[in-house]
Amino acid sequence: MNHSYHQPVFLKQSIEYLNLKDDGIYVDATFGGGGHSQAILDSNSSIKLFAFDRDTDAIESGKKISQKYKSRFLLIKSNFSRIRTHLALNRIKKIDGILFDLGISSHQIDEKERGFSFSYDAPLDMRMNREQATSASDVINNFSYEKLKQIFWEFGEEREAVRIAKMIIQKRKISSITTTGELGAIIENATRSHKKIKAKARIFQAIRIYINGELEALRSALRDAVTILNPQGRIVVISYHSLEDRIVKKFFQYEEKDCVCPEGLLKCNCGKISTIKILTKKPITPTTQEIKKNSRARSAKLRAAQKKEIK
Ligand SMILES: C[S@@+](CC[C@H](N)C(=O)[O-])C[C@H]1O[C@@H](n2cnc3c(N)ncnc32)[C@H](O)[C@@H]1O
Incomplete structure (x- = not known):
């Protein structure tokens, strides 16, 4: 096996x-x-x-x-x-x-470049089928504030969905967010409670569920x-x-x-x-x-x- x-x-x-x-x-x-x-x-x-x-x-x-x-x-x-x-x-x-x-x-988690894990710094991808067009990077860099908030709430049940979505919009005005490390740092900064790891897990889960239509x-x-x-x-x-x-x-x-x-x-x-x-x-x-x-x-x-x- x-x-x-x-x-x-x-x-x-x-x-x-x-x-x-x-x-x-x-x-x-x-x-x-x-x-x-x-x-x-x-x-x-x-x-x-x-x-x-x-x-x-x-x-x-x-x-x-x-x-x-x-x-x-x-x-x-x-x-x-x-x-x-x-x-x-x-x-x-x-x-x-x-x-x-x-x-x-x-x-899939251990293959760092697939971008499923916030434990490694890798490109924002998260597609199970790599022939599909939309990746995590498209979601994070192109989706509206409303859509991001909805994804984080609906598929991650994350309480800080609003603050995290706002911070992503602010950051990407300066430059694109391209790696899991950058996204992880934004989530950490936006999360007020000490449950930063949980927040990262929930946001990564939400993006993965959304882009793969799970x-x-x-x-x-x-x-x-x-x-x-x-x-x-x-x-x-x-x-x-x-x-x-x-x-x-x-x-x-x-x-x-x-x-x-x-x-x-x-x-x-x-x-x-x-x-x-x-x-x-x-x-x-x-x-x-x-x-x-x-x-x-x-x-x-x-x-x-x-x-x-x-x-
Ligand atoms: C938890 S793993 C399965 C592990 C497997 N039972 C084993 O013993 O090795 C889930 C697998 O399902 C695949 N998968 C998830 N959603 C899928 C879908 N909608 N259609 C086809 N495959 C899917 C993933 O790519 C992944 O390889």
């Missing part, structure tokens, strides 16, 4: 919740270093796996795995919002399970996933911050409901039927031991659900 690329989180629990069955077809929506993919393939030699990642580095790292598992495994460079299209191109209409291990990999991709991929699951098929999602986890939780709760009519109606007229059964009433969280072994597990939450038979 390629632990130098990324050490997988909740490996055992993901496999358990996927409930792999003989001859099943599975999807790993977020291949990364392939830790989960390999564990899925090794758990049952009769299953087929389609894996996705939008990052070229992940696709490169997967070449060896592709050779090892041959026709049982296909790795596709794509946003996971396009899973259905790619499966259809491969004549696959239904699958038996899908795993999302959201966010970025350790490799929440829109998740919403649409969850809808598609439930549509293409076979009855008894499983969906397993590992998230690393509250914005993602809230989306997954609300989506599962909505899908599990049989009726979404306003309260007080005598008869249901919405026609909504329950499509899934939630398997994790509360999300799975890491043990102290897991966090000690793998610090990335710190904020992880796993939620899982099973598709219902729909008549």
Whole structure:
């Protein structure tokens, strides 16, 4: 397993919740270093796996795995919002399970020049797919004050969003802001509380989520996933911050409901039927031991659900 690329989180629990069955077809929506993919393939030699990642580095790292598992495994460079299209191109209409291990990999954080981390001074980039046009530098140097404030608030839930956005506008009037170090220093100066590191983490997270369209991709991929699951098929999602986890939780709760009519109606007229059964009433969280072994597990939450038979 390629632990130098990324050490997988909740490996055992993901496999358990996927409930792999003989001859099943599975999807790993977020291949990364392939830790989960390999564990899925090794758990049952009769299953087929389609894996996705939008990052070229992940696709490169997967070449060896592709050779090892041959026709049982296909790795596709794509946003996971396009899973259905790619499966259809491969004549696959239904699958038996899908795993999302959201966010970025350790490799992406550790590659300094990708600009994901405020711990290194590097160009402001943060694109998961480096073929896409908009980078963090475009956001910081060209977006309006209003837009910056909104991004910091909506995707970072940062209280100092106003002051940070104002300071960015002031600084860039003098000269462009080109590095993570410069941006980090601006955030530190603008933050009044002693929680400067937290503020940096939240602003970097906000920019990353915005430029990679992470929440829109998740919403649409969850809808598609439930549509293409076979009855008894499983969906397993590992998230690393509250914005993602809230989306997954609300989506599962909505899908599990049989009726979404306003309260007080005598008869249901919405026609909504329950499509899934939630398997994790509360999300799975890491043990102290897991966090000690793998610090990335710190904020992880796993939620899982099973598709219902729909008549
Ligand atoms: C946390 S890592 C996955 C690690 C992987 N499970 C492993 O064991 O190595 C997340 C990966 O998902 C990819 N990713 C995130 N959002 C994506 C999206 N919308 N479409 C495709 N890949 C995405 C990232 O590029 C990254 O490589």
